[in-house]
Amino acid sequence: xxxxxxxxxxxxxxxxxxxxxxxxxxxxxxxxxxxxxxxxxxxxxxxxxxxxxxxxxxxxxxxxxxxxxxxxxxxxxxxxxxxxxxxxxxxxxxxxxxxxxxxxxxxxxxxxxxxxxxxxxxxxxxxxxxxxxxxxxxxxxxxxxxxxxxxxxxxxxxxxxxxxxxxxxxxxxxxxxxxxxxxxxxxxxxxxxxxxxxxxxxxxxxxxxxxxxxxxxxxxxxxxxxxxxxxxxxxxxxxxxxxxxxxxxxxxxxxxxxxxxxxxxxxxxxxxxxxxxxxxxxxxxxxxxxxxxxxxxxxxxxxxxxxxxxxxxxxxxxxxxxxxxxxxxxxxxxxxxxxxxx
Amino acid sequence: xxxxxxxxxxxxxxxxxxxxxxxxxxxxxxxxxxxxxxxxxxxxxxxxxxxxxxxxxxxxxxxxxxxxxxxxxxxxxxxxxxxxxxxxxxxxxxxxxxxxxxxxxxxxxxxxxxxxxxxxxxxxxxxxxxxxxxxxxxxxxxxxxxxxxxxxxxxxxxxxxxxxxxxxxxxxxxxxxxxxxxxxxxxxxxxxxxxxxxxxxxxxxxxxxxxxxxxxxxxxxxxxxxxxxxxxxxxxxxxxxxxxxxxxxxxxxxxxxxxxxxxxxxxxxxxxxxxxxxxxxxxxxxxxxxxxxxxxxxxxxxxxxxxxxxxxxxxxxxxxxxxxxxxxxxxxxxxxxxxxxx
Numbered sequence: 001x002x003x004x005x006x007x008x009x010x011x012x013x014x015x016x017x018x019x020x021x022x023x024x025x026x027x028x029x030x031x032x033x034x035x036x037x038x039x040x041x042x043x044x045x046x047x048x049x050x051x052x053x054x055x056x057x058x059x060x061x062x063x064x065x066x067x068x069x070x071x072x073x074x075x076x077x078x079x080x081x082x083x084x085x086x087x088x089x090x091x092x093x094x095x096x097x098x099x100x101x102x103x104x105x106x107x108x109x110x111x112x113x114x115x116x117x118x119x120x121x122x123x124x125x126x127x128x129x130x131x132x133x134x135x136x137x138x139x140x141x142x143x144x145x146x147x148x149x150x151x152x153x154x155x156x157x158x159x160x161x162x163x164x165x166x167x168x169x170x171x172x173x174x175x176x177x178x179x180x181x182x183x184x185x186x187x188x189x190x191x192x193x194x195x196x197x198x199x200x201x202x203x204x205x206x207x208x209x210x211x212x213x214x215x216x217x218x219x220x221x222x223x224x225x226x227x228x229x230x231x232x233x234x235x236x237x238x239x240x241x242x243x244x245x246x247x248x249x250x251x252x253x254x255x256x257x258x259x260x261x262x263x264x265x266x267x268x269x270x271x272x273x274x275x276x277x278x279x280x281x282x283x284x285x286x287x288x289x290x291x292x293x294x295x296x297x298x299x300x301x302x303x304x305x306x307x308x309x310x311x312x313x314x315x316x317x318x319x320x321x322x323x324x325x326x327x328x329x330x331x332x333x334x335x336x337x338x339x340x341x342x
Numbered sequence: 343x344x345x346x347x348x349x350x351x352x353x354x355x356x357x358x359x360x361x362x363x364x365x366x367x368x369x370x371x372x373x374x375x376x377x378x379x380x381x382x383x384x385x386x387x388x389x390x391x392x393x394x395x396x397x398x399x400x401x402x403x404x405x406x407x408x409x410x411x412x413x414x415x416x417x418x419x420x421x422x423x424x425x426x427x428x429x430x431x432x433x434x435x436x437x438x439x440x441x442x443x444x445x446x447x448x449x450x451x452x453x454x455x456x457x458x459x460x461x462x463x464x465x466x467x468x469x470x471x472x473x474x475x476x477x478x479x480x481x482x483x484x485x486x487x488x489x490x491x492x493x494x495x496x497x498x499x500x501x502x503x504x505x506x507x508x509x510x511x512x513x514x515x516x517x518x519x520x521x522x523x524x525x526x527x528x529x530x531x532x533x534x535x536x537x538x539x540x541x542x543x544x545x546x547x548x549x550x551x552x553x554x555x556x557x558x559x560x561x562x563x564x565x566x567x568x569x570x571x572x573x574x575x576x577x578x579x580x581x582x583x584x585x586x587x588x589x590x591x592x593x594x595x596x597x598x599x600x601x602x603x604x605x606x607x608x609x610x611x612x613x614x615x616x617x618x619x620x621x622x623x624x625x626x627x628x629x630x631x632x633x634x635x636x637x638x639x640x641x642x643x644x645x646x647x648x649x650x651x652x653x654x655x656x657x658x659x660x661x662x663x664x665x666x667x668x669x670x671x672x673x674x675x676x677x678x679x680x681x682x683x684x
Contacts (some may be wrong), residue, residue, distance in 0.1 A: 119653075119657070123657055125653075125656045125657060126604075126609075126610050126611070126656070128604075128610045129604045129610060129652065129656050130653060130656060132597065132600060132601070132604070132652065133601075133649045133650070133651075133652035133653040133656070134649065134653065135597075135649070136597060136601075136645045136646070136648055136649030136652070137645075137646055137649035137650060137653070139645055139649075140642070140643055140645045140646035140649070141646070143642050143643065144643070144646075148640075148642065253412070253470055253473075256466065256470070257467060257470050257471075260464065260466070260467045266464055266466060266467075296485060298478075298481045298482050298484070298485030298486075299478070299482060299485075300478065301474045301475070301477050301478025301481060301482075302474075302475060302478030302479055302481075302482050303478070304474055304478070305471050305472060305473070305474030305475030305476070305477075305478050306471070306475050308467070308470070308471035308474065309457065309468060309471035309472060309475065312463045312464075312467050312468065312471070313457060313461050313463060316461050316462055316463050317461065320462075
C-alpha cells in the first residue's frame, strides 16, 4: 500500500513538475479519439503534417514563452508577423534574395522588440497595454506598406523554404524542432537561461540576486518579436502568393492559448518552450481533426472553443484533486511519524 | 482622511488629463474642419462607438477584479443571431426575441463567470475559448436553421429597426441615450454601492477580501454576467441599427474595447480604475476616428492614431508614475532613519 502511494505520489510530482507531459497526454488522447473515427488520422504522414502546419505557431509560441516567463505578455506578435510577411514578400518580389529578406525581417523584429522591451523595463509601462497599442500601430504600418493591396507576383522559389524535404520529412520542421530542444535546454539548464523564469517568479528577488532584470526583460521581448518576424517570413512563404493585409490577424490570441495549454503560466516564472510547442501542435491539430471527422464547417469554432475550455477546466480539476490527495497523504505521514515517536 | 483625498486626487488627475485630451481634440479637429464642431455631428457620432463603450463599462468591472473578458465581441454576434433566428425562424414576437437574446448573453457571461470564479482557470484562457465558442454558436445556429451565413437575416419589422434610429426629444440619438443610461448604472454600481467596493477590494487583494467574509467567487462571477448582459444589449442595438442579424457582428470590437478600458486609466492587473475614465476614453477614441474621417483619412488608417494615442498616454502615465516612485524611494529612506533612531 505504502509503495503504491509512493508511486502515485511520485507520478503526481512528475506530472506537477512537468505540466507539458500532461498536455502531451491530451494531444495523444486527441489523436486516439479522432483515430477511432478515422484511422488515416493516425498515419505518420498526418502526424508529420500536423507538425508541419503548426511551425508558424511553434516559432511564435517559443518566443512568447520568453516574455511570459518574465511575467509579461506580448500582444504585438500578430502585427509583427503581418509586417514581416509583407516586407519579406515585397523584398523577394522586387528581386531581392531570400537571405536579404531574412536579414530585413530579423532587423524588424529586433527593433520592435527593443521598443517593447524599453517601454516595459525602463518606462515601466504595463506590457499588455504597450504591446496592444504596438499591435494596432503595426497593423496600420503594414497596410500603408502594402498600399492597401495584396503583395502579388511572388517567384515560386520563395515557396521552396517551406517545401524542402529530407526523406519525405519537412526540413523546416526538423530545424525548428531541433532549435526548440536547444532553447529548452538553454532555458532549463543554463544559468543565464534560468534568469528569465527567475525574473517572473519574483522580480525583487531577481534584483537582489544580482540578475540584470531590465536587460533580460528587453532580451525576452526581442526574442519574442524576432521569433514572430521569422514566423512572418515562413507564413509568407507558405501562402506563396497574394499576401493579404490581414496576415496574422488574431494570431496573438492563438499563440497565447497554445502557451497556456502547454503549461506556461500567465503570471510568470512557470513553463517551458517544449510545453508551448506541444500546445501549438495541439491548437492546429484540433482544426485538422475536424477535417478528418468530416463535420460540417460551421461546427469548427464551436468544437475548438469547447475543447479548449474543456481541457483547461479538466486540467484544473485534476490539479485540485491531486493537491487534495497530496495534502491528505502528507497529513497521514505526519500522523504516522508522531505515533512512531510516541 | 488626508490620504483618501490624495488618492482621489491622483485617480481624478488621469480623468482630468483625459478631459484635456478631449478638449485638445475638439480644438484641433474643429480648426481642421468646421463640420466637426456641429452638435448633431458630435451627437450622431455616438452611433459608431457607444456599442463598444457599453460593453467596456462592464469589462472595466471585470478588469478591476483582476480578470479579463475578451469574449464580448462574440456575444454581440451571438445575440444578434439569436434575435434574428427567434424572430424569423421560430416566429417569436420581435421584442420577446430581443429579450431572449439579452438573457442568453447573460447566460454566456454566467458560463464564463462560473468557470473562472469557481473552477479557478485563468480568465484570459476561458474567455479566449468562449470567444471561439460563442462565435461558433452563432455560425452554428445559422447553419442549423438553414439561413445563409453570408446573407444574414434582414427582414425585421420597422418598429424594431427604428429603435436604434429614434431621436429622443428630437436631438438625442438612441445610442447616446443608452450610453448615458449604462454609464449611470455602472457608475452607481461601481462607485456608490458596497458591491462596487467589494469589486475593488477583490482586485487589490483577493485573499484579504475572502478572509473578511466577502463571497469573492460570487462577486467575480457576477462581473462576467454583467459584461455578458451589456454585450447582449449592444448586439440587439446593432441588429436594430444595421437592420440585419449577422454572426460576424462585434468581431472588431475587442481591441477598441480594451483600448477604452486601458486608456481610461484602469489597471490591467486589477484593483484600480473606474467607469468615468472608460467613458471619457471611448469618447476620445470615437471623436478621434470621426475627426480623422472628416479630415479625409481612410478608416483603415485610423488604427495608427488610436494605437499611438494609447502608447503615448501610457508613457505619460509611466513618467508621472516614475516621479511618484522617486518620491516613494526618498520617503522609505527617511523612514529607515527614523526607525534606527527609535
